[in-house]
Amino acid sequence: xxxxxxxxxxxxxxxxxxxxxxxxxxxxxxxxxxxxxxxxxxxxxxxxxxxxxxxxxxxxxxxxxxxxxxxxxxxxxxxxxxxxxxxxxxxxxxxxxxxxxxxxxxxxxxxxxxxxxxxxxxxxxxxxxxxxxxxxxxxxxxxxxxxxxxxxxxxxxxxxxxxxxxxxxxxxxxxxxxxxxxxxxxxxxxxxxxxxxxxxxxxxxxxxxxxxxxxxxxxxxxxxxxxxxxxxxxxxxxxxxxxxxxxxxxxxxxxxxxxxxxxxxxxxxxxxxxxxxxxxxxxxxxxxxxxxxxxxxxxxxxxxxxxxxxxxxxxxxxxxxxxxxxxxxxxxxxxxxxxxxxxxxxxxxxxxxxxxxxxxxxxxxxxxxxxxxxxxxxxxxxxxxxxxxxxxxxxxxxxxxxxxxxxxxxxxxxxxxxxxxxxxxxxxxxxxxxxxxxxxxxxxxxxxxxxxxxxxxxxxxxxxxxxxxxxxxxxxxxxxxxxxxxxxxxxxxxxxxxxxx
Amino acid sequence: xxxxxxxxxxxxxxxxxxxxxxxxxxxxxxxxxxxxxxxxxxxxxxxxxxxxxxxxxxxxxxxxxxxxxxxxxxxxxxxxxxxxxxxxxxxxxxxxxxxxxxxxxxxxxxxxxxxxxxxxxxxxxxxxxxxxxxxxxxxxxxxxxxxxxxxxxxxxxxxxxxxxxxxxxxxxxxxxxxxxxxxxxxxxxxxxxxxxxxxxxxxxxxxxxxxxxxxxxxxxxxxxxxxxxxxxxxxxxxxxxxxxxxxxxxxxxxxxxxxxxxxxxxxxxxxxxxxxxxxxxxxxxxxxxxxxxxxxxxxxxxxxxxxxxxxxxxxxxxxx
Numbered sequence: 001x002x003x004x005x006x007x008x009x010x011x012x013x014x015x016x017x018x019x020x021x022x023x024x025x026x027x028x029x030x031x032x033x034x035x036x037x038x039x040x041x042x043x044x045x046x047x048x049x050x051x052x053x054x055x056x057x058x059x060x061x062x063x064x065x066x067x068x069x070x071x072x073x074x075x076x077x078x079x080x081x082x083x084x085x086x087x088x089x090x091x092x093x094x095x096x097x098x099x100x101x102x103x104x105x106x107x108x109x110x111x112x113x114x115x116x117x118x119x120x121x122x123x124x125x126x127x128x129x130x131x132x133x134x135x136x137x138x139x140x141x142x143x144x145x146x147x148x149x150x151x152x153x154x155x156x157x158x159x160x161x162x163x164x165x166x167x168x169x170x171x172x173x174x175x176x177x178x179x180x181x182x183x184x185x186x187x188x189x190x191x192x193x194x195x196x197x198x199x200x201x202x203x204x205x206x207x208x209x210x211x212x213x214x215x216x217x218x219x220x221x222x223x224x225x226x227x228x229x230x231x232x233x234x235x236x237x238x239x240x241x242x243x244x245x246x247x248x249x250x251x252x253x254x255x256x257x258x259x260x261x262x263x264x265x266x267x268x269x270x271x272x273x274x275x276x277x278x279x280x281x282x283x284x285x286x287x288x289x290x291x292x293x294x295x296x297x298x299x300x301x302x303x304x305x306x307x308x309x310x311x312x313x314x315x316x317x318x319x320x321x322x323x324x325x326x327x328x329x330x331x332x333x334x335x336x337x338x339x340x341x342x343x344x345x346x347x348x349x350x351x352x353x354x355x356x357x358x359x360x361x362x363x364x365x366x367x368x369x370x371x372x373x374x375x376x377x378x379x380x381x382x383x384x385x386x387x388x389x390x391x392x393x394x395x396x397x398x399x400x401x402x403x404x405x406x407x408x409x410x411x412x413x414x415x416x417x418x419x420x421x422x423x424x425x426x427x428x429x430x431x432x433x434x435x436x437x438x439x440x441x442x443x444x445x446x447x448x449x450x451x452x453x454x455x456x457x458x459x460x461x462x463x464x465x466x467x468x469x470x471x472x473x474x475x476x477x478x479x480x481x482x483x484x485x486x487x488x489x490x491x492x493x494x495x496x497x498x499x500x501x
Numbered sequence: 502x503x504x505x506x507x508x509x510x511x512x513x514x515x516x517x518x519x520x521x522x523x524x525x526x527x528x529x530x531x532x533x534x535x536x537x538x539x540x541x542x543x544x545x546x547x548x549x550x551x552x553x554x555x556x557x558x559x560x561x562x563x564x565x566x567x568x569x570x571x572x573x574x575x576x577x578x579x580x581x582x583x584x585x586x587x588x589x590x591x592x593x594x595x596x597x598x599x600x601x602x603x604x605x606x607x608x609x610x611x612x613x614x615x616x617x618x619x620x621x622x623x624x625x626x627x628x629x630x631x632x633x634x635x636x637x638x639x640x641x642x643x644x645x646x647x648x649x650x651x652x653x654x655x656x657x658x659x660x661x662x663x664x665x666x667x668x669x670x671x672x673x674x675x676x677x678x679x680x681x682x683x684x685x686x687x688x689x690x691x692x693x694x695x696x697x698x699x700x701x702x703x704x705x706x707x708x709x710x711x712x713x714x715x716x717x718x719x720x721x722x723x724x725x726x727x728x729x730x731x732x733x734x735x736x737x738x739x740x741x742x743x744x745x746x747x748x749x750x751x752x753x754x755x756x757x758x759x760x761x762x763x764x765x766x767x768x769x770x771x772x773x774x775x776x777x778x779x780x781x782x783x784x785x786x787x788x789x790x791x792x793x794x795x796x797x798x799x800x801x802x803x804x805x806x807x808x809x810x811x812x813x814x815x816x817x818x819x820x821x
Binding site (some may be wrong): 328446482485488494496498499 | 777
């Protein structure tokens, strides 16, 4: 019987688990460690216009995830307006509409942006060249002279753009440039000149992020393309490259705001930055429901909390498997320690241990009496269950009276499991003596404590909850452990006498 | 305190993990487990195959039937009550003799009828069965054990565990009950294990609680002179259990009855590894050798093969 399919399955599990985890880390910037802080910007755009009294339609560009920033959540406040989010002309836009609007109108759009330095550069198709514009005299000669001057001093599209823009900056402004600026706005003029020289370029609008700023406006920047690459230029200084704190708001070369049925429209921005734990930042990420993004984060919060615990169970089970297969520890009930460890998570360790020992000890004493009554087994265990509930109630009330609120958490113990434990321990005591009870009970408790330490580790909690691929890795590891034919640690002690002679 | 995996490996010791995966998992078909996990089934099967077992006094299958246990026991001097699906010797109650309305265990402890009834009731509820499923209680006649072993045991019947692999007896040990083991022959409860030479049926060495012993802790009798009579029959009986159950890796527990000779007490599809301690030798070389043997060899030839290849001389001092 070939073991090859088995190893293939294990390899498949491990590889897909690692791949899924890395995919989640790279694609969604889920950090590997829980402590990491991430900067989040809250940006609010306020649209103001004076409505004419009839139907009004407002169309505004919206930012999308881009190099350096990832959009988390967005909200709008616009009473009386219908709202639609549109994907058009390579950008996202919001469209507000209403039948009747008079007077000053205010619309709000707010967005949470996560600073994500390692987000990939999105590839953008270069826009088509705009060449249908005809210059009027004398601007045509001025334009061609400016282009020629910059062309001769450049090597490629990007250096050409730099030279061209610098000709329009204050210190080096020539006659031609000054002439052109009297007639045209700077940014559209630059784009037009670039296009005329066969350099694809377009205007984009960006927001300079500065914490606590209010009433900011968008600034115009120029994107210049060469092959599939694009570079951002500041049309005022000729500076090349995207400043770190620049969020591109509109990057499709369209108008930022279009208002129909209103006048005097403007949009301004306020923003504030804050740091929040990376895990929380990830949680508020907009979820695209694809299979690869299969995520628990799309569930309601309550169910998420439940899953956080459920996803820890394999970790506890792994601890049990390790201790049994590699160490050889005896426990009473295979996965009872995992359930006890789950209870410890609710009660905290010391309270849990004390509570467990108290309940089991008192339970054993009472069970000892029950054994004189000659009851049927199931009835006896049921009696033990009721006894355990009674013990727990008494302890809770006593703890509360003494002001020990921790004592109340004892109710988190799985009572039926506790009862069976007491029953088994009692039988074990009768048949094999207190030593075996100590060995098995101690083994169970030690396993439970180790499982608790593993499951309660913040790092492990973070990893298991955020990376579902880890479950596949665990599966692979456990399959491998199930295939281990070597010695257990305690067997090295047990079989020692044989090797001595 | 500790040894190294390399030294254990050199000795050919197999560990739990290897036993479970390499031998039990590979050679014992799950489907066949009920034959050995249910002692009643084993008994009936053994009768079909002409393998001697202790007499069955009766069975208790319902809680209602518990009340009739007194009638069933009447007239029997000593008996054993055991769960059909018990494991590891759990739930076995040995009554050596009956005095009036008192049932006396080998340890001298006196039980009332109620105690016995409660024990049977517990068995029926599944307290001792694997997985806690409802069970059946078997009542068997007490073995009239061979007086020649009286010196080697304390309050109980010694039994002989033979590991049978693919029908070949590979290793054997005798388990002697002690005061610590309450008349039962379970090593982890403190019984003494004595390694037995497959070729001759004589003692090789002894262990208690995994430590070497040369004498019985209670009777003080040395173990070296231990010799099992009718060894050939016992080996054949053990080897025959392979055909009977189809299980490749099997622990057979035999007892020697004064009148009826070797008989099969029970079978175990997951025999423990303490037999290696008792023999001072790992199972692995023997199992490897058997794995290279062809299938379909008759029991007599298998026994002959084992006796030829697995002969060992005693490590115990010869009696002065």
